[in-house]
Amino acid sequence: MDIFSIKVLFGNEMVYVGECDFDHISLITLIRATIDELSGQNEVPNEDCIVWVQLPWNDERVQVNNDIELVDYFRKFEDHGLDTIVFELENAYVPNPFGDDQDEEPEVLAQDGGYQPFGWHDLEAEMLNYDGDSEKDGDKDDEEGEAGEGEAGEGEGT
Structure with a gap:
C-alpha cells in the first residue's frame, strides 16, 4: 500500500x-x-x-x-x-x-514617539526624507537666495 x-x-x-x-x-x-x-x-x-x-x-x-x-x-x-x-x-x-475575532476592534498600543510607519511605507518615507531634502533645513538656501537678490536689487536702485 x-x-x-x-x-x-x-x-x-x-x-x-x-x-x-x-x-x-x-x-x-x-x-x-x-x-x-x-x-x-x-x-x-x-x-x-x-x-x-x-x-x-x-x-x-x-x-x-x-x-x-x-x-x-x-x-x-x-x-x-x-x-x-x-x-x-x-x-x-x-x-x-x-474566525469570530473579526468583530472585535483591534487593540491600539500607545508608543513613545508616536506612530511609526510599517512595511513598504518605511522605504517610501526614507525616499522622500533623504538628508539633502530642502524641507529638513527649513528652505534656508531658497530664503537666503531670495534675500540676497532683494538686497542686491535695492543696492542697485540707489
Missing part, C-alpha cells in the same frame, strides 16, 4: 494537505483537511463543492464525484508509480482564518 502526498489547488494557492493512503481517504476528509490548512478551522462546507484530480500521465483534469471514484484514482496513481496527487477544489467556502 502506497502513501501519497496530497496537494490541493484552491484558487491560485497550492496547499500541501499531508500524506494519505487510499484506505483512509474520502472526499469529505480531503475537503476538511484543505479548509483546515487554509483557515485553521476544521469545518465542512454547507454547499456542494467540486473536486477535480489532475492526471499527469495524460494532462487531464477529471471531476471526482464520490469516494469510490476517489479511491479508483488513488489506485491509478499507484499503478503509474506516482506518489503525489494534486486535486483542485472549487466552490468551497473557506471561513475567515481569524
Whole structure:
C-alpha cells in the first residue's frame, strides 16, 4: 500500500494537505483537511463543492464525484508509480482564518514617539526624507537666495 502526498489547488494557492493512503481517504476528509490548512478551522462546507484530480500521465483534469471514484484514482496513481496527487477544489467556502475575532476592534498600543510607519511605507518615507531634502533645513538656501537678490536689487536702485 502506497502513501501519497496530497496537494490541493484552491484558487491560485497550492496547499500541501499531508500524506494519505487510499484506505483512509474520502472526499469529505480531503475537503476538511484543505479548509483546515487554509483557515485553521476544521469545518465542512454547507454547499456542494467540486473536486477535480489532475492526471499527469495524460494532462487531464477529471471531476471526482464520490469516494469510490476517489479511491479508483488513488489506485491509478499507484499503478503509474506516482506518489503525489494534486486535486483542485472549487466552490468551497473557506471561513475567515481569524474566525469570530473579526468583530472585535483591534487593540491600539500607545508608543513613545508616536506612530511609526510599517512595511513598504518605511522605504517610501526614507525616499522622500533623504538628508539633502530642502524641507529638513527649513528652505534656508531658497530664503537666503531670495534675500540676497532683494538686497542686491535695492543696492542697485540707489
